Amino acid sequence: MxxxxxxxSIAAIVAIFFLFNYLPSFVADSLYKNVxxxxxxxxxxxxxSFESGPDVVSTIGGSGxxxxxxxxxxxxxxxxxxxxxxxxxxxVLQRFRQACVFHxxxxxxxxxxxxxxxxxxxxxxxxxxxxxCVYIRNGSGTGSATRCQTDSKMVLAGVSMGGYNAFRGxxxxxYFEFExxxxxxxxYQASRVVDHPFKTVDxxxxxxxxxxxxxxxxxxxxxxxxxxxxxxxxxxxxxTQDPNDVDAxxxxxxxxxxxxxxxxxxxxLSETVPIxxxxxxxxxAPHLLVDAAGKDHLIWMSRNNPQDTMSCIVRSxxxxxxxxxxxRRDLCSVDSGSSLTMxxxxxxxxxxxxxxxxxxxxPIYATAISPQKTVDNDLSFCSRSASRPVDQAGGDDQSxxxxxxxxxxxxxxxxxxxxxxxxxxxxxxxxxxxDVDQRxxxxxxxxxQRAFGNTFSPGGALLVIDxxxxxxxxxxxxxxxxxxxxxxxxxxxxPMMPLTRKVDxxxxxxxxxxxxxxxxxxxxxxxxxxxxxTIRLTIGGGxxxxxxxxxxxxxMVLETREAQAKTRLVFSRGxxxxxxxxxxxxxxxxxALTLQTLVFERDAAAPSDAPFVKSAGxxxxxxxxxxxxHTDWPCYRxxxxxxxxxxxxxARMQASQMLVGHFSxxxxxxxxxxxxxxxxxxxxLAPQGDTFVPVSDTAGWAGPPKLRRTITCGPLDAxxxxxxxxxxxxx
Numbered sequence: 014m015x016x017x018x019x020x021x022s023i024a025a026i027v028a029i030f031f032l033f034n035y036l037p038s039f040v041a042d043s044l045y046k047n048v049x050x051x052x053x054x055x056x057x058x059x060x061x062s063f064e065s066g067p068d069v070v071s072t073i074g075g076s077g078x079x080x081x082x083x084x085x086x087x088x089x090x091x092x093x094x095x096x097x098x099x100x101x102x103x104x105v106l107q108r109f110r111q112a113c114v115f116h117x118x119x120x121x122x123x124x125x126x127x128x129x130x131x132x133x134x135x136x137x138x139x140x141x142x143x144x145x146c147v148y149i150r151n152g153s154g155t156g157s158a159t160r161c162q163t164d165s166k167m168v169l170a171g172v173s174m175g176g177y178n179a180f181r182g183x184x185x186x187x188y189f190e191f192e193x194x195x196x197x198x199x200x201y202q203a204s205r206v207v208d209h210p211f212k213t214v215d216x217x218x219x220x221x222x223x224x225x226x227x228x229x230x231x232x233x234x235x236x237x238x239x240x241x242x243x244x245x246x247x248x249x250x251x252x253t254q255d256p257n258d259v260d261a262x263x264x265x266x267x268x269x270x271x272x273x274x275x276x277x278x279x280x281x282l283s284e285t286v287p288i289x290x291x292x293x294x295x296x297x298a299p300h301l302l303v304d305a306a307g308k309d310h311l312i313w314m315s316r317n318n319p320q321d322t323m324s325c326i327v328r329s330x331x332x333x334x335x336x337x338x339x340x341r342r343d344l345c346s347v348d349s350g351s352s353l354t355m356x357x358x359x360x361x362x363x364x365x366x367x368x369x370x371x372x373x374x375x376p377i378y379a380t381a382i383s384p385q386k387t388v389d390n391d392l393s394f395c396s397r398s399a400s401r402p403v404d405q406a407g408g409d410d411q412s413x414x415x416x417x418x419x420x421x422x423x424x425x426x427x428x429x430x431x432x433x434x435x436x437x438x439x440x441x442x443x444x445x446x447x448d449v450d451q452r453x454x455x456x457x458x459x460x461x462q463r464a465f466g467n468t469f470s471p472g473g474a475l476l477v478i479d480x481x482x483x484x485x486x487x488x489x490x491x492x493x494x495x496x497x498x499x500x501x502x503x504x505x506x507x508p509m510m511p512l513t514r515k516v517d518x519x520x521x522x523x524x525x526x527x528x529x530x531x532x533x534x535x536x537x538x539x540x541x542x543x544x545x546x547t548i549r550l551t552i553g554g555g556x557x558x559x560x561x562x563x564x565x566x567x568x569m570v571l572e573t574r575e576a577q578a579k580t581r582l583v584f585s586r587g588x589x590x591x592x593x594x595x596x597x598x599x600x601x602x603x604x605a606l607t608l609q610t611l612v613f614e615r616d617a618a619a620p621s622d623a624p625f626v627k628s629a630g631x632x633x634x635x636x637x638x639x640x641x642x643h644t645d646w647p648c649y650r651x652x653x654x655x656x657x658x659x660x661x662x663x664a665r666m667q668a669s670q671m672l673v674g675h676f677s678x679x680x681x682x683x684x685x686x687x688x689x690x691x692x693x694x695x696x697x698l699a700p701q702g703d704t705f706v707p708v709s710d711t712a713g714w715a716g717p718p719k720l721r722r723t724i725t726c727g728p729l730d731a732x733x734x735x736x737x738x739x740x741x742x743x744x
Contacts, residue, residue, distance in 0.1 A: 223243055242693055
């Protein structure tokens with residue numbers, strides 16, 4: 014009997030060992046036998062930050078649901094948990110967290126922003142997980158790269174089989190930019206608010222145009238065109254056959270003699286024009302950088318391919334983009350003869366960002382946080398002038414890096430820094446480094462961590478990096494790790510984004526969605542022990558908790574540039590008018606949605622515990638009318654919830670980008686929503702007292718085929734309305 018018990022126990026142990034260690038990997042390898050065989054050693058592309066307007070401090074996406082691997086703690090059991098050469102274990106929920114952050118954002122915003130489907134998001138996850146595993150390995154053998162591939166397939170299998178309900182179709186996906194290298198995207202649009210390109214050149218000619226304009230960039234397989242959606246019907250320059258007849262607008266962008274492409278033309282400022290960017294690259298949307306003098310810079314950081322970190326840095330402004338960008342040669346360099354500034358360098362990072370370095374001779378730099386420049390994966394700060402031509406001698410086609418020292422950031426300790434949105438300020442960068450390893454001193458602790466690891470990755474550090482002008486013309490920017498703030502905050506509160514653009518102010522905001530409501534959280538990383546606090550929102554003198562539908566679309570944080578600056582929080586939400594008790598008629602020729610906006614504000618100098626007070630709000634009913642029998646076109650059919658991957662006019666508007674700026678004739682910030690079906694006619698809501706009114710009630714055309722949009726708006730001022738879901742009936 015004793016022998017039978019022992020034999021049965023051994024058999025059970027063997028069975029459990031097989032179940033946990035071989036069966037999952039066997040299934041994953043069988044399901045995904047032919048995934049990409051990655052042989053390079055590059056890190057995966059990280060999420061990045063884009064500002065859409067000069068007054069924008071931050072945009073908080075993610076729908077208030079946190080950013081993590083969304084897997085149960087027991088998942089760790091199925092993955093390799095052995096120690097690495099430094100005695101550390103990397104549990105799967107932390108080891109692959111960077112890939113999971115991208116995947117979460119892709120599921121929530123990928124369709125509306127880049128046209129990604131669920132398969133696109135899952136394959137990006139698998140590739141990113143493999144690239145991470147090469148850097149963050151368990152075990153010390155060189156053969157562990159094979160195990161990395163298997164582990165990445167297991168992560169892919171887990172999300173593919175368990176996450177199908179999490180992917181958001183056109184009924185729930187919303188616009189939020191996070192992708193630095195959208196090579197899987199067939200096409201997408203992105204808009205930026207900039208100062209009027211020529212109003213200061215000729216104030217009389219452009220007196221009827223707003224002070225700021227909306228530029229819409231349409232990217233179709235990296236062929237890019239731009240439209241000034243709020244410019245007037247003014248010609249940029251008059252028709253001429255004389256190449257020496259150069260008007261004031263062209264002289265302002267450095268044109269002294271008209272090229273042949275500009276002769277015998279009279280282009281209108283609001284028409285769509287192509288942008289010539291160097292081909293054979295994956296162009297994301299441009300970054301918007303406003304320098305200390307108030308000048309807008311539009312900067313592309315375009316990768317050649319995922320296998321290396323060569324980047325083409327293209328710098329321009331609205332005036333150049335709307336006139337002529339045709340070069341003489343097909344190059345990413347000064348030799349191209351383009352009106353745009355172009356530099357091609359190796360940035361040693363997948364998602365470089367532009368920043369202004371005060372005191373530098375040429376203050377606009379491309380910068381990156383990188384572990385790739387050293388063998389031991391030390392944390393480095395790499396930088397390169399965004400406009401200085403490359404000198405072929407002496408490695409000038411590579412960014413120059415400064416390695417940080419200290420146990421917190423050396424020898425791979427800060428690999429977690431590549432998991433959150435970087436914060437860029439003049440002369441300063443801030444990144445978050447969530448811990449990716451577990452140090453174990455006993456077998457019992459190791460077993461406990463394998464079974465009940467940190468589901469929400471609470472440990473981490475905030476890194477404050479001060480950046481000064483280089484000591485020599487071609488030297489690296491002088492970067493110093495000014496401050497490391499350790500914290501213990503669940504990643505259910507990610508992303509944490511800045512409240513202000515002021516340097517050294519370490520107050521950050523987060524959105525936390527519960528089942529029914531959303532709370533606005535604040536974390537002050539200037540404190541010795543940063544903790545989650547709640548920010549009050551008030552309407553009519555009383556506190557309110559917003560319905561969670563207000564965070565399905567990203568919230569925007571603004572800081573006005575007045576003498577007495579204001580901090581503004583801009584929320585929006587939308588819902589298509591569908592009667593759940595009635596099927597959608599395929600021959601329907603109308604559909605509608607409700608779109609609401611809500612603005613809270615307080616003085617920028619107010620104490621942290623001061624409430625944000627509701628200052629404006631509007632509720633708008635938007636109706637689309639379209640011709641029948643054209644349902645193959647996304648803009649000529651109603652939305653069907655049973656086919657959520659098929660777009661419609663109302664679905665695209667519900668998911669649209671939100672813009673804030675001075676692009677209406679009214680004083681104060683207006684709000685705009687680009688329309689994917691009426692690309693040159695965005696919805697613009699001008700401020701009027703404590704509400705907003707549409708600049709135009711109608712848009713579109715009578716046909717053929719007919720496509721028409723009407724909008725009516727009213728005040729949104731009742732707390733009882735904003736604390737519950739949108740209530741409406743189908744048209």
